Amino acid sequence: MQQETELQQQARIRHEVEENLVQLFAPEDEALRTTITATKEAGLPAIHINPLQGKLLQVLAAACNAQKILEIGSLAGYSGIWLARALPPTGRLITLEVSPAHAEVVQRSFEQAGVADRAEVRVGSAHESLPQLVDQAPFDLVFIDADKPSYPHYLDWAIRLSRPGSIIVADNCIRAGQALSESALDDQGAAGLYQYNLQTLKHPRLRAIALAMDEDYTDGFNIAVVLPEA
Ligand code: DHB
Numbered sequence: 471m472q473q474e475t476e477l478q479q480q481a482r483i484r485h486e487v488e489e490n491l492v493q494l495f496a497p498e499d500e501a502l503r504t505t506i507t508a509t510k511e512a513g514l515p516a517i518h519i520n521p522l523q524g525k526l527l528q529v530l531a532a533a534c535n536a537q538k539i540l541e542i543g544s545l546a547g548y549s550g551i552w553l554a555r556a557l558p559p560t561g562r563l564i565t566l567e568v569s570p571a572h573a574e575v576v577q578r579s580f581e582q583a584g585v586a587d588r589a590e591v592r593v594g595s596a597h598e599s600l601p602q603l604v605d606q607a608p609f610d611l612v613f614i615d616a617d618k619p620s621y622p623h624y625l626d627w628a629i630r631l632s633r634p635g636s637i638i639v640a641d642n643c644i645r646a647g648q649a650l651s652e653s654a655l656d657d658q659g660a661a662g663l664y665q666y667n668l669q670t671l672k673h674p675r676l677r678a679i680a681l682a683m684d685e686d687y688t689d690g691f692n693i694a695v696v697l698p699e700a
């Protein structure tokens with residue numbers, strides 16, 4: 471019992487620290503809150519990133535002087551709003567979404583957040599959309615948050631569409647440890663995430679880290695910087 475109380479106390483403190491961090495560094499405005507409501511109303515799963523992850527994307531966008539951002543997997547546009555707001559007025563976010571119904575929610579989210587002038591949602595399979603983006607490359611920041619088995623393929627494209635100094639971020643690269651070891655290999659999603667992590671570590675043009683940063687500290691981003699060619 472004593473043990474359980476201590477665990478509960480730790481959980482409460484973690485939760486309070488998280489709330490304070492969000493309030494100080496990444497408060498959500500009406501548009502972001504409305505997008506979360508729209509996510510639920512459209513029957514989409516509430517698997518959007520959290521506000522601190524949104525703010526981290528903005529800091530990373532600043533670090534690579536992002537003018538062009540590519541997102542693979544839009545969900546309802548929550549992360550897209552954070553990303554678009556990191557851009558100058560002349561910047562461009564292209565977000566790829568496989569579901570036409572979801573893309574409509576995304577478009578409305580961008581409009582009500584006032585970023586529709588710089589954020590474009592492209593409907594279709596990312597496997598088909600990515601090769602069509604070669605003319606618009608390089609992208610300064612790429613954010614991957616889509617179907618997990620395809621992550622290794624999306625990483626190949628992210629590198630191809632980047633420049634030295636570009637930053638490639640992928641969500642869900644820890645998965646309570648399932649994305650960190652061979653044991654992942656019986657689960658297609660986890661296997662894709664594990665391969666993704668390995669690829670970021672082995673690739674001569676990447677320097678990468680994965681960090682736990684969700685509410686219960688069991689999942690988070692893989693962040694990789696594209697290095698100059700040797
Ligand atoms: C799932 C997908 C996500 O991108 C996420 O952040 C959490 C969960 C999922 O498919 O279960």
Ligand code: MG
Pocket residue numbers: 517518519615616641642
């Ligand atoms: Mg995700």
